[in-house]
Amino acid sequence: MDEADRIADVDAVPDDGTLLCSVRDGFDEDEVILTRLGGDGSVAAWRNYCPHWTDVRLDRGSGASVRDGELLCAKHGATFRPGDGECTHGPCEGANLDPVDVTVADGGVYLTDDRFEFDGIGPASDVDLSTGSRIDFSGN
Template identity: 40%
Template structure:
């Protein structure tokens, strides 16, 4: 199958209950995504509650209960397989999907909109986050020496 990237194993997702990774859209914009176990194998979702721009996985794994993803901020619950929410602040919404497939126990990104950037969240990629500047871990000190704040 052309246009796919191996992400992880089905066993890893099932054991850890989620897997966080970063993708880029066709314009180069980075988005966090998650894999979660589902009765049909694995589903992929953009790592964002639909009620507010709240991350579902804040770096410690996705909170789940009975095959539902729980928003850590408001408690809205999304079906892990369909992405649909029928309760809380996000009721009536659906998570943004990321196309994945499973073959021989391996999970592949097959989405035509997103391409794989790296495992982990935005801050784990070494590009300093969303502004695209390099993060050298602070070895050169602060980027500004000004003591003025607004």
């Protein structure tokens, strides 16, 4: 594995939340959320946008929440199975999150998706964290 592709130690990926990181596709930045699957150390990775409104991120800038074992969209509360990314409840029920290829090796999580290069932990620098004109279930 190339150390430039190492996102984080496996232990840094929570199973009751997500680890947010930024990636690059050329000059374009994107965001990915990582979450641990069960106790075997496997990790799933998803692009940080909601299939309901694809211009809306899943989180509020610190990684998507996990509630009752499912990933949560902060906008309208849609829930997604962390293992296959399918929406189990919400306005996009049946739709899937966009998967990102990662591999666990040597105690670390590596980005193995040819579309992207790893950029860093945390939100992408060019992402607008404001809610914009979209209205969420909290009225914000």
